[in-house]
Amino acid sequence: MHGSQLRVAYQGVPGAYSEAAAGKAYPNCEAIPCDQFEVAFQAVELWIADRAVLPVENSLGGSIHRNYDLLLRHRLHIVGEVQLPVHHCLLALPGTRMEYLSRVISHPQALAQCEHTLTKLCPQAAREAVDDTAGAAEYIAANNLRDTAAIASARAAELYGLQVLADGIQDDSSNVTRFVMLAREPIIPRTDRPFKTSIVFAHDKGTSVLFKVLSAFAFRNISLTKIESRPHRNRPIRLVDDANVGTAKHFEYMFYIDFEASLAEVRAQNALAEVQEFTSFLRVLGSYPMDMTPWCPSRGDQ
Amino acid sequence: MHGSQLRVAYQGVPGAYSEAAAGKAYPNCEAIPCDQFEVAFQAVELWIADRAVLPVENSLGGSIHRNYDLLLRHRLHIVGEVQLPVHHCLLALPGTRMEYLSRVISHPQALAQCEHTLTKLCPQAAREAVDDTAGAAEYIAANNLRDTAAIASARAAELYGLQVLADGIQDDSSNVTRFVMLAREPIIPRTDRPFKTSIVFAHDKGTSVLFKVLSAFAFRNISLTKIESRPHRNRPIRLVDDANVGTAKHFEYMFYIDFEASLAEVRAQNALAEVQEFTSFLRVLGSYPMDMTPWCPSRGDQ
Structure with missing residues (x-):
């Protein structure tokens, strides 16, 4: 690093939710936009960036399997996590009035997440899907569109000189995305604050493997915060592990587990030894x- | 039913992958397009349709939590499942040549799923995101666009009079979506062919509940084909169950499990009784x- 700022790669354009996650994870970092998730991995691997921030699950959309695949295909380490409430705003050029909007543009997921609220706010406006939320805001500003609003973050409004017509327009208030921070080197696990550990494992056959794995955690009173199976019937997956670099392997199932313990704890080390067995x-x-x-x-809805 | 055809509601427009799933599940059905997933549920509840077909997970995208929420908020029953390989084609007006394409339009997920192949096939073409795959094909036909191609199904090409420029253009050949079929009444479970049972359960506290639940299946040699946890920290969920209709409840976690047994089997009934405990x-x-x-x-990639 030549400068003093940490360089953090994210997927998207300035004003994207991933950029906000990068800023929450690393305040005052230099956020580096990448057009693909894999480019963000490469940026860290090639020392162009120091960290990458990657969304891995959303409370409505579920786990993003594709990004778990990238984690397995690359050698980066998770060094932190950050949860970001998805807070959508309706943005337009200053002076635009809600009742004269003829269309609302955004990413299809954002449009879907605001469907009911939009119907109340501006029933006359057509919805049009574009590539991403922040990109929609940029597009309105660049083309000086006075009849169009975008669904994007408040930060996108600032960046592209738009006005927030309505704030918090998502239908479901508890829409949260979980991001992980990635680095070339793992961090040294500690025990002086709560740690989480993420593992992926696979087995070829046998119904009771998962049961045995869970027993390794249950008997040691280690809580799981995530468990997910993923079928891999016809599909060999190219894995990078410590023994085999880039070997294609075939597994019937893969499992993702997050557990609430630090690898510095003996009980976590013992549990992992059992899982490996x-x-x-x-x-x-x-x-x-x-x-x-x-x-x-x-x-608030409670 | 007045006619002889089963009416099957799906989300999307004709040529959508959900329509193909409806046709695979119920050959010769009358497929009824709906603009929202919830409208497909309502269509069955209000006797406008006999069945609905709903995507619940994709091999790259993961589980669609939003659709699990709809299953919990409505009273329909899963009566079948169908797995559909997602087979993307590049479509254009007859006579269009690949090297003269200036843009490719489709749903953002479809664009992402074909990224590498598109870069090889037509590096000069810009990508543009639209609402859905079949809708992109329709748009090209309706506007007679000679410089634009769509990523959609082969069926969409037929429907909208387009030509298949390239077939099977997805980067990952094993992109499969799993759909479930829904009806007002459950089917009577049988034991003369393989059955699967899908359950959702929740508990308030305790690390070992999942372990106990899995033991109920493991000790009876019942295989699980899916297990997934879903955190519900701050979020009460409005549930419809047999005792409470539409009560909002707060759970720390919900779990989705699919197991390979019919509810007509005593071992499955006993396992469920234990889960309930x-x-x-x-x-x-x-x-x-x-x-x-x-x-x-x-x-083939294997």
């Missing part, structure tokens, strides 16, 4: 400080 | 014949 593939994606900030729904 | 909410989404057709990757 029962499985044919095991990779630790990282052991990292938990994001303890409470989820803040943008509109 | 350990959990505070349990709902059987359905017990239905397994889709036994092998996954057929559209391009």
